[in-house]
Amino acid sequence: MPSTEKHTMEDDFTIARKKQKTSDEQKPPETSSDSDFSDLEEYETNTSTSTVNINYDLYLETINRKVLDFTYPKICSISLKTTSIYCCLTCSKYFQGRSTTTPAYKHSIDSGHHVFANLSNFKFYILPENYEVKGTKALESLNDIKMLISPSYNDKQITKLNQPDNLGIDLNGDSYVPGFIGLTNMSGQLDYANVIVLALSHVSNIRDFFLTWGPLV
Numbered sequence: 693m694p695s696t697e698k699h700t701m702e703d704d705f706t707i708a709r710k711k712q713k714t715s716d717e718q719k720p721p722e723t724s725s726d727s728d729f730s731d732l733e734e735y736e737t738n739t740s741t742s743t744v745n746i747n748y749d750l751y752l753e754t755i756n757r758k759v760l761d762f763t764y765p766k767i768c769s770i771s772l773k774t775t776s777i778y779c780c781l782t783c784s785k786y787f788q789g790r791s792t793t794t795p796a797y798k799h800s801i802d803s804g805h806h807v808f809a810n811l812s813n814f815k816f817y818i819l820p821e822n823y824e825v826k827g828t829k830a831l832e833s834l835n836d837i838k839m840l841i842s843p844s845y846n847d848k849q850i851t852k853l854n855q856p857d858n859l860g861i862d863l864n865g866d867s868y869v870p871g872f873i874g875l876t877n878m879s880g881q882l883d884y885a886n887v888i889v890l891a892l893s894h895v896s897n898i899r900d901f902f903l904t905w906g907p908l909v
Contacts, residue, residue, distance in 0.1 A: 748830035751806040751818055755781040755837070762841050763876045766811050770795035778808040778817070781837065786811070790822055797822075814838050845903045854896055869894070 761784055766777045768788035776789050778796045782805035787796035790808070800806055800819035807825075808817050816825040816834055825831065852858055859867040875886040893899050 746823060748825050748827040749833075752825075752830060752833060754805070755807055756783070757837070759784045760837065760840060761876065762811070768795055770799075777811045779811055779841075780805045781807040781809055781816075790817060790819060792820075809837065809841060811841060814841055847904070850900050850903050853900075 760779075760781065762779065764786070765774075767774055767786060768777055769785050771788050773788050776794075777786050778788070778790065779786055780796070780799060780803075783803070785799070787799050787808075788794055789796050791797060796808055797820055800808070806818050806820075808819055809815070810817065816831075816837075817823065818825060825834070853869060859869060862868055875882075875889060877883060877886060
């Protein structure tokens with residue numbers, strides 16, 4: 693005998709919720725949070741590609757040192773997050789993470805840019821293959837970039853800065869200390885502050901004090 697029980701929209705909703713719950717229980721655990729990628733570091737540590745028989749020099753020729761600028765705040769240009777930030781060493785843009793759901797990984801796929809520097813631990817990685825650059829020769833070729841990310845000087849290097857053989861001569865015949873460059877005007881209103889900082893950087897006692905203070909990143 694056919695049932696006379698009415699089938700309502702509420703019944704459909706209840707059935708749909710049960711199916712969704714069952715589907716969610718069968719899904720594998722997600723590897724990262726959609727909001728802040730809080731599990732990125734653990735995921736990336738456990739899923740890096742095996743480094744057996746890897747040519748660490750691969751893609752290093754694509755690094756564009758002329759555009760590299762590490763003076764900007766360490767913020768992902770896509771998610772605007774400040775954790776697990778990598779710099780693309782081809783275009784100098786900042787992206788988050790290395791897992792397959794992150795802006796850095798997607799950038800490597802879309803743009804064909806492969807070499808990234810972690811701005812926290814100063815290690816270098818190849819994406820989308822997701823392996824760390826190792827090997828003495830490869831790492832030595834990246835020492836200049838690591839120095840740009842986190843400049844550090846020992847007492848011997850600081851003492852040498854003011855020695856006559858380290859000075860350059862400008863077009864007017866005046867001596868100067870090589871290496872000083874203009875500062876990035878981030879907000880468009882820091883011109884005067886930048887001028888003062890550059891002037892103070894030429895006072896050797898003040899400069900040496902901050903150089904011995906160590907990296908500020």
